[in-house]
Amino acid sequence: MAQPEATGDSRRRANWQARREAIIDTSARVFARQGYHATGITELCTANDLGKGALYHYIGSKEELLAAIHDRVMDEVMAGADRVARAGGTPSRQLAMLGDELLDVIHRYPDHVWVFLHEFPALTGERAEQFRQRRRQYEERVEAVLQAGVDSGEFRPVEPRLTTLAWLGMHNYTYLWLKAGGPLTARDVAKPFAEIFMHGIAGEPGRV
Amino acid sequence: MAQPEATGDSRRRANWQARREAIIDTSARVFARQGYHATGITELCTANDLGKGALYHYIGSKEELLAAIHDRVMDEVMAGADRVARAGGTPSRQLAMLGDELLDVIHRYPDHVWVFLHEFPALTGERAEQFRQRRRQYEERVEAVLQAGVDSGEFRPVEPRLTTLAWLGMHNYTYLWLKAGGPLTARDVAKPFAEIFMHGIAGEPGRV
Amino acid sequence: MAQPEATGDSRRRANWQARREAIIDTSARVFARQGYHATGITELCTANDLGKGALYHYIGSKEELLAAIHDRVMDEVMAGADRVARAGGTPSRQLAMLGDELLDVIHRYPDHVWVFLHEFPALTGERAEQFRQRRRQYEERVEAVLQAGVDSGEFRPVEPRLTTLAWLGMHNYTYLWLKAGGPLTARDVAKPFAEIFMHGIAGEPGRV
Amino acid sequence: MAQPEATGDSRRRANWQARREAIIDTSARVFARQGYHATGITELCTANDLGKGALYHYIGSKEELLAAIHDRVMDEVMAGADRVARAGGTPSRQLAMLGDELLDVIHRYPDHVWVFLHEFPALTGERAEQFRQRRRQYEERVEAVLQAGVDSGEFRPVEPRLTTLAWLGMHNYTYLWLKAGGPLTARDVAKPFAEIFMHGIAGEPGRV
DNA sequence: AATGAATGAGGCTTCATTCAT
DNA sequence: TATGAATGAAGCCTCATTCAT
Numbered sequence: 001m002a003q004p005e006a007t008g009d010s011r012r013r014a015n016w017q018a019r020r021e022a023i024i025d026t027s028a029r030v031f032a033r034q035g036y037h038a039t040g041i042t043e044l045c046t047a048n049d050l051g052k053g054a055l056y057h058y059i060g061s062k063e064e065l066l067a068a069i070h071d072r073v074m075d076e077v078m079a080g081a082d083r084v085a086r087a088g089g090t091p092s093r094q095l096a097m098l099g100d101e102l103l104d105v106i107h108r109y110p111d112h113v114w115v116f117l118h119e120f121p122a123l124t125g126e127r128a129e130q131f132r133q134r135r136r137q138y139e140e141r142v143e144a145v146l147q148a149g150v151d152s153g154e155f156r157p158v159e160p161r162l163t164t165l166a167w168l169g170m171h172n173y174t175y176l177w178l179k180a181g182g183p184l185t186a187r188d189v190a191k192p193f194a195e196i197f198m199h200g201i202a203g204e205p206g207r208v
Numbered sequence: 209m210a211q212p213e214a215t216g217d218s219r220r221r222a223n224w225q226a227r228r229e230a231i232i233d234t235s236a237r238v239f240a241r242q243g244y245h246a247t248g249i250t251e252l253c254t255a256n257d258l259g260k261g262a263l264y265h266y267i268g269s270k271e272e273l274l275a276a277i278h279d280r281v282m283d284e285v286m287a288g289a290d291r292v293a294r295a296g297g298t299p300s301r302q303l304a305m306l307g308d309e310l311l312d313v314i315h316r317y318p319d320h321v322w323v324f325l326h327e328f329p330a331l332t333g334e335r336a337e338q339f340r341q342r343r344r345q346y347e348e349r350v351e352a353v354l355q356a357g358v359d360s361g362e363f364r365p366v367e368p369r370l371t372t373l374a375w376l377g378m379h380n381y382t383y384l385w386l387k388a389g390g391p392l393t394a395r396d397v398a399k400p401f402a403e404i405f406m407h408g409i410a411g412e413p414g415r416v
Numbered sequence: 417m418a419q420p421e422a423t424g425d426s427r428r429r430a431n432w433q434a435r436r437e438a439i440i441d442t443s444a445r446v447f448a449r450q451g452y453h454a455t456g457i458t459e460l461c462t463a464n465d466l467g468k469g470a471l472y473h474y475i476g477s478k479e480e481l482l483a484a485i486h487d488r489v490m491d492e493v494m495a496g497a498d499r500v501a502r503a504g505g506t507p508s509r510q511l512a513m514l515g516d517e518l519l520d521v522i523h524r525y526p527d528h529v530w531v532f533l534h535e536f537p538a539l540t541g542e543r544a545e546q547f548r549q550r551r552r553q554y555e556e557r558v559e560a561v562l563q564a565g566v567d568s569g570e571f572r573p574v575e576p577r578l579t580t581l582a583w584l585g586m587h588n589y590t591y592l593w594l595k596a597g598g599p600l601t602a603r604d605v606a607k608p609f610a611e612i613f614m615h616g617i618a619g620e621p622g623r624v
Numbered sequence: 625m626a627q628p629e630a631t632g633d634s635r636r637r638a639n640w641q642a643r644r645e646a647i648i649d650t651s652a653r654v655f656a657r658q659g660y661h662a663t664g665i666t667e668l669c670t671a672n673d674l675g676k677g678a679l680y681h682y683i684g685s686k687e688e689l690l691a692a693i694h695d696r697v698m699d700e701v702m703a704g705a706d707r708v709a710r711a712g713g714t715p716s717r718q719l720a721m722l723g724d725e726l727l728d729v730i731h732r733y734p735d736h737v738w739v740f741l742h743e744f745p746a747l748t749g750e751r752a753e754q755f756r757q758r759r760r761q762y763e764e765r766v767e768a769v770l771q772a773g774v775d776s777g778e779f780r781p782v783e784p785r786l787t788t789l790a791w792l793g794m795h796n797y798t799y800l801w802l803k804a805g806g807p808l809t810a811r812d813v814a815k816p817f818a819e820i821f822m823h824g825i826a827g828e829p830g831r832v
Numbered sequence: 833a834a835t836g837a838a839t840g841a842g843g844c845t846t847c848a849t850t851c852a853t
Numbered sequence: 854t855a856t857g858a859a860t861g862a863a864g865c866c867t868c869a870t871t872c873a874t
Contacts, residue, residue, distance in 0.1 A: 041844060201408075470837065
């Protein structure tokens with residue numbers, strides 16, 4: 001990862017970090033609007049009000065910047081999943097919370113998520129591999145909850161992987177239209193989605 | 209649109225058309241693997257075993273080629289929606305058929321669909337506008353079915369637009385993993401998805 | 417190596433080759449004057465009266481161009497060594513001929529040789545390895561002649577490797593000042609050099 | 625030339641000088657390995673364990689650093705030539721001593737000499753001119769010794785300039801393979817080289 | 833129908849150097 | 854003394870497209 005030379009006082013280091021984060025966020029917006037490949041370094045410089053040399057001082061490379069945007073999303077998504085795991089509760093309660101958390105990330109980071117879902121094929125080599133692993137880890141969290149619900153009889157005996165993919169599609173796809181500042185909150189969407197999905201896979205009444 | 213000189217006889221015209229279709233399909237595969245922007249004209253030439261001049265003879269421009277891939281998908285998707293409309297039936301039956309048809313397209317044209325869902329922001333100007341309209345038309349077909357079901361009491365009084373988006377997300381998102389030649393048929397996926405969704409929005413029993 | 421697409425008629429191919437050779441020669445002159453690293457692609461374009469794209473059509477990359485210059489020299493040098501080997505004769509006669517041939521190359525290709533002797537460290541990877549091998553092969557030709565002379569008693573029992581390096585230094589170093597168009601011919605230099613070297617390593621009279 | 629503020633006391637000045645010398649030597653090694661143009665300021669900073677500002681405090685500019693490396697070599701070479709001149713003796717004795725001294729410099733400063741012989745075209749303006757003059761001065765020392773030997777009959781009536789260039793080539797070219805720490809000392813090379821050259825240009829016996 | 837040479841704008845990245853701290 | 858953030862020109866190379874053949 002790009003980073004300032006190791007020596008030097010921590011104040012400088014903190015400044016550098018803060019500036020880097022700002023650049024990541026600003027660039028995510030540009031990428032979301034124009035696409036990663038369609039956005040040139042020059043445009044990023046303009047958007048961040050920085051010369052080329054200075055920009056590279058912070059980002060290392062264009063692809064590293066892309067990876068940082070991915071990480072930002074994955075960090076938030078995994079943090080949400082961790083909160084849910086710590087909260088405990090029934091599978092259906094957990095699944096609902098996972099939906100709340102996921103849509104909250106999509107709602108708060110619409111640009112980052114757009115980039116995440118559109119441009120991940122632009123990651124290469126080790127970065128691509130690491131990203132795929134984290135994404136898969138998250139999916140397995142969802143799948144585990146579904147499996148638990150099936151095992152407990154709270155859910156119908158659905159095929160867990162397929163059902164996970166259905167759930168992910170339903171929620172992830174909101175990146176196309178769900179944005180902070182728009183008319184809907186994350187909760188406005190999460191609730192009806194949870195109702196659809198819970199009813200959709202609920203165990204037959206009186207069977208538990 | 210690119211086309212051979214109008215003076216040519218229809219045989220020549222048909223040959224040109226056939227070759228063009230083949231190029232569109234081959235190019236869709238390349239775009240799906242590497243991304244639209246990341247794929248150069250030279251790569252398309254190699255993939256299609258054609259020189260640059262000849263390739264341009266058929267495609268007009270790179271963006272026109274992209275638009276053609278989009279059209280291929282939209283033509284199929286709209287044709288499916290038309291078949292469903294002609295078939296008639298209850299809203300839930302129609303919705304199930306729409307899912308069948310949509311997943312069938314995704315299954316048969318995985319590359320085209322990947323391009324469609326990933327690269328649509330690369331379309332510009334009039335082509336972008338036209339594409340957005342057709343996509344919106346399709347969404348309205350789905351939304352109309354949902355509304356009909358709500359009106360008839362067959363579905364719960366869900367918010368139609370939001371529910372449409374949930375349905376679309378669940379189905380469209382399969383483009384990431386559903387492919388012809390894979391272990392699953394379109395029907396293998398469409399059926400459990402329909403069950404989840406139908407149960408999820410079903411009207412309360414005994415209320416219709 | 418850069419080359420036009422394999423198909424196509426041989427006339428085109430020949431044209432391409434000829435143009436490429438001309439570019440190699442012109443670029444050698446520029447590199448010799450300014451140095452390889454100090455010369456930009458833009459300068460090469462100007463010198464060759466070609467746009468960037470067209471230049472790259474012929475050279476593949478800057479380093480490939482550099483390698484081609486090296487090859488041009490090595491081809492000539494090895495061809496000279498082959499002529500000498502075919503001509504046969506006593507070791508001292510062979511050594512004299514090797515000097516004639518080597519200085520002839522330096523005289524005829526002063527720019528290429530300058531580049532060859534100055535910029536070989538800029539070659540990397542496989543190209544560097546291949547070049548080093550050919551250069552070593554040539555040195556071994558010289559060393560073998562010296563060894564033969566020592567064995568026959570025509571030369572003093574000098575250390576062959578060290579003596580080879582002395583001979584190479586004496587001859588190669590002329591690249592700094594020997595040029596076609598200058599006051600001296602290759603022969604003007606080769607003759608006195610051979611006299612110095614032959615006397616210098618001659619076997620004691622009456623010992624053969 | 626870069627130097628610390630004139631106001632500082634001489635202790636500070638001496639420290640600065642020492643540090644500067646260390647930087648010159650370290651940088652020579654890096655330049656010798658990678659080439660002058662191929663080495664960035666950042667690499668020099670790493671090699672010298674210094675930040676950019678501090679490095680510039682000592683070197684003034686990259687080209688000034690290059691000039692300092694050249695000067696280091698020329699100072700040593702000229703000092704050797706001076707010692708020879710002071711020692712006196714016959715032309716052949718002087719020539720032998722010049723060879724000893726020259727190879728000793730090459731042996732002790734292999735990196736500096738490599739840079740000297742490879743990168744001198746990178747010097748510009750006044751620095752280039754000054755360097756060329758010193759180099760020429762040294763060559764004239766050698767040429768004068770040869771001329772003296774010819775005049776005295778100790779040497780054959782060789783062309784002095786051409787013979788100087790032969791002698792220089794033979795000795796300078798050792799920079800490619802003669803290094804401190806290697807298997808050969810400077811003397812190991814100087815002696816056989818002197819024997820070759822002395823025999824090579826010796827006056828006919830009984831003619832003096 | 834088809835070729836591939838040519839264009840020249842723009843791609844991402846690194847350069848040597850300066851300067852506020 | 855020393856730092857590293859900033860500059861902006863220049864680095865090498867690829868781009869989509871055109872056109873004479």
